[in-house]
Amino acid sequence: MYTTEYLLNYINKAINEISYSNKPEGLYAPIKYTLDGGGKRIRPVLTLAVCDALGVDIAQAINQALGIEIYHNFTLLHDDVMDKADMRRGRPTVHIKWNEETAILSGDAMLTMASQYACINAGDKIAQVMELFNRTAMEVYEGQQYDMDFESRNDVTVEEYLNMICLKTSVLLGCACEMGALMAGASDEVKDAFYKYGVKLGLAFQLQDDYLDTYGDPVVFGKKIGGDILNDKKTWLLISAMAEDKSGRLQKMIGADIAPEEKIKTVTAIYNELNLAERCHVLIDDYAADAISELDKIQLSAEAKSFFVELAQKSCRRTH
Amino acid sequence: MYTTEYLLNYINKAINEISYSNKPEGLYAPIKYTLDGGGKRIRPVLTLAVCDALGVDIAQAINQALGIEIYHNFTLLHDDVMDKADMRRGRPTVHIKWNEETAILSGDAMLTMASQYACINAGDKIAQVMELFNRTAMEVYEGQQYDMDFESRNDVTVEEYLNMICLKTSVLLGCACEMGALMAGASDEVKDAFYKYGVKLGLAFQLQDDYLDTYGDPVVFGKKIGGDILNDKKTWLLISAMAEDKSGRLQKMIGADIAPEEKIKTVTAIYNELNLAERCHVLIDDYAADAISELDKIQLSAEAKSFFVELAQKSCRRTH
Numbered sequence: 001m002y003t004t005e006y007l008l009n010y011i012n013k014a015i016n017e018i019s020y021s022n023k024p025e026g027l028y029a030p031i032k033y034t035l036d037g038g039g040k041r042i043r044p045v046l047t048l049a050v051c052d053a054l055g056v057d058i059a060q061a062i063n064q065a066l067g068i069e070i071y072h073n074f075t076l077l078h079d080d081v082m083d084k085a086d087m088r089r090g091r092p093t094v095h096i097k098w099n100e101e102t103a104i105l106s107g108d109a110m111l112t113m114a115s116q117y118a119c120i121n122a123g124d125k126i127a128q129v130m131e132l133f134n135r136t137a138m139e140v141y142e143g144q145q146y147d148m149d150f151e152s153r154n155d156v157t158v159e160e161y162l163n164m165i166c167l168k169t170s171v172l173l174g175c176a177c178e179m180g181a182l183m184a185g186a187s188d189e190v191k192d193a194f195y196k197y198g199v200k201l202g203l204a205f206q207l208q209d210d211y212l213d214t215y216g217d218p219v220v221f222g223k224k225i226g227g228d229i230l231n232d233k234k235t236w237l238l239i240s241a242m243a244e245d246k247s248g249r250l251q252k253m254i255g256a257d258i259a260p261e262e263k264i265k266t267v268t269a270i271y272n273e274l275n276l277a278e279r280c281h282v283l284i285d286d287y288a289a290d291a292i293s294e295l296d297k298i299q300l301s302a303e304a305k306s307f308f309v310e311l312a313q314k315s316c317r318r319t320h
Numbered sequence: 321m322y323t324t325e326y327l328l329n330y331i332n333k334a335i336n337e338i339s340y341s342n343k344p345e346g347l348y349a350p351i352k353y354t355l356d357g358g359g360k361r362i363r364p365v366l367t368l369a370v371c372d373a374l375g376v377d378i379a380q381a382i383n384q385a386l387g388i389e390i391y392h393n394f395t396l397l398h399d400d401v402m403d404k405a406d407m408r409r410g411r412p413t414v415h416i417k418w419n420e421e422t423a424i425l426s427g428d429a430m431l432t433m434a435s436q437y438a439c440i441n442a443g444d445k446i447a448q449v450m451e452l453f454n455r456t457a458m459e460v461y462e463g464q465q466y467d468m469d470f471e472s473r474n475d476v477t478v479e480e481y482l483n484m485i486c487l488k489t490s491v492l493l494g495c496a497c498e499m500g501a502l503m504a505g506a507s508d509e510v511k512d513a514f515y516k517y518g519v520k521l522g523l524a525f526q527l528q529d530d531y532l533d534t535y536g537d538p539v540v541f542g543k544k545i546g547g548d549i550l551n552d553k554k555t556w557l558l559i560s561a562m563a564e565d566k567s568g569r570l571q572k573m574i575g576a577d578i579a580p581e582e583k584i585k586t587v588t589a590i591y592n593e594l595n596l597a598e599r600c601h602v603l604i605d606d607y608a609a610d611a612i613s614e615l616d617k618i619q620l621s622a623e624a625k626s627f628f629v630e631l632a633q634k635s636c637r638r639t640h
Contacts, residue, residue, distance in 0.1 A: 021462070023462075024462055024465040024466050024469060026465050026468070026469055027461055027462060027465040078424055078425070078428060081424060082420075082421040082424055082425065100402075101402040101468060102468075104398055104401060104402055104424060105398070105402065105461055105464055105465060105468075107428075108398060108427075108428075108431065108461055109458060109461040111428065111431055111432070112431070112454050112457040112458055112461070113458070115435055115450070115454055116450075116454045116458075119447065119450050119451070119454070122447075126446055126447050126450070127439065127442075127446050130435070130436075130439050130446070130450065131439070134432050134435055134436045134439070137432040138429060138432055138433070138436075141347055141425055141428055141429040141432070142341070142343075142344055142347060144425055145344040145346050145347040145425060146344050148346070148421060148422075148425075149344060149346055
């Protein structure tokens with residue numbers, strides 16, 4: 001098994017080697033800017049790691065891994081337009097650095113580029129690759145739509161929330177894993193187990209993201225703490241608290257005209273009274289354990305198995 | 321050969337039979353609204369007509385024809401957001417009827433849907449289908465980017481303009497024709513000739529669009545005459561006139577604070593002095609003749625040949 005660091009270098013090298021048409025610059029410069037922005041590259045790492053774990057040369061799956069990473073970055077680009085977000089990964093977003101029309105059009109081109117990469121060297125697996133890729137993409141849009149719908153609703157259930165993050169985030173991690181297995185020529189059982197591993201990992205990953213936004217260390221996390229609280233974002237923490245807080249104090253905080261620090265302090269105090277930080281971690285650990293149990297269905301070397309076990313464990317305890 | 325009317329009915333029936341997920345409604349309702357909006361359906365008609373002309377059942381190519389039509393409607397949806405257009409085909413645009421976020425996200429989903437349809441029953445041609453589809457899509461974005469770039473430039477040449485409309489409009493008509501030939505199992509020579517026929521037809525088609533915006537009959541054309549003039553849109557008419565008008569009168573009209581009727585009248589008068597209406601039609605006729613000459617490279621029945629000849633001739637003289 002290659003190390004995560006090796007896979008990351010391999011992926012970043014491939015991203016650097018993407019050749020763009022020079023013209024029109026207004027179309028291609030924002031794409032390069034977006035892909036050069038870094039990020040964890042967890043999705044392509046998963047694709048290559050699965051391919052490697054199944055004993056197949058990672059070169060077999062690199063283009064599909066890039067396709068998924070380009071797709072992920074396209075969703076961030078368009079989400080930032082929809083959310084009117086000014087910053088991403090410490091830099092101005094595309095619609096701020098250029099303009100909104102450029103952000104929309106470059107995003108569209110990235111989606112087509114993602115599909116192009118997914119097709120490269122897919123050989124006789126191309127129909128399955130496209131089926132997996134397009135089905136997942138549709139689910140991601142559904143997740144984003146639910147996320148937007150939830151903004152204007154105050155009756156979102158925990159179940160609806162988990163379904164939303166599953167669509168918006170987790171299925172793409174499942175797709176990344178299954179893609180690696182598919183390109184390695186794995187059986188349906190192995191592909192299915194890796195897909196489920198990725199989905200469960202994605203749920204743990206996203207819930208940890210929600211947790212860190214309230215309970216993270218701002219220095220390590222790299223952004224201000226409490227953004228979700230200030231935006232009344234329907235996270236697992238808020239939805240759970242809304243369902244249980246009988247005092248009405250939380251309801252009063254939603255959309256309240258109150259100093260930011262005061263709001264963060266008050267809402268966090270309610271979360272603490274309900275013991276939500278700990279309960280959130282129990283849920284995260286459950287998902288990580290579910291992910292790990294999927295690995296039992298796959299014949300893996302001890303080394304490969306511990307790679308995926310550690311990845312799941314690290315996702316639950318990551319601090320940034 | 322089936323008639324255009326038969327092909328249109330066949331296509332509209334297939335569009336009506338598209339099944340959408342019910343949820344989330346905010347994602348799928350705007351897609352259905354967009355696809356139900358009508359339009360000429362010229363691209364899928366071309367795909368099916370080529371398939372039919374080559375003696376193959378049109379059912380073989382219907383999903384690819386739908387993919388191209390969905391793609392075309394996706395570009396209109398996102399172009400309307402970028403251009404801040406309020407109306408399309410006599411109805412409010414998606415970002416007006418819903419909102420901008422919905423228009424962006426539903427458009428993204430339409431692009432993925434287009435790719436899904438292009439893949440259906442593509443069999444062993446799927447790699448070629450995706451290559452043609454994705455390459456064309458990238459060219460269309462390039463054309464749209466040039467179109468946006470031209471807005472802030474006053475030195476656009478006729479050559480640059482023709483290259484822009486070729487990318488933005490014509491290559492998709494070329495793609496529609498080639499797709500029909502590809503799905504019919506045609507040789508590279510036949511595919512290439514049909515591609516070129518479509519591109520030349522597209523150039524004639526777009527130039528006629530520009531012509532009608534200034535010289536059309538508003539009742540038949542279905543929209544107000546002179547919109548391009550009022551928006552200082554860099555059309556073939558304006559670019560040609562800018563290059564030739566030595567009086568400086570036209571330059572003064574660009575961005576001028578002047579009554580709309582007055583501006584349309586003055587600019588049209590300059591066009592008339594330069595005899596541009598007639599010269600535009602000479603150019604359109606040349607492209608149509610070029611399109612028709614491509615047909616000589618293909619073995620076609622007399623009936624099939626006259627179908628494509630008449631289509632090219634009608635495109636040059638269409639009034640709406």
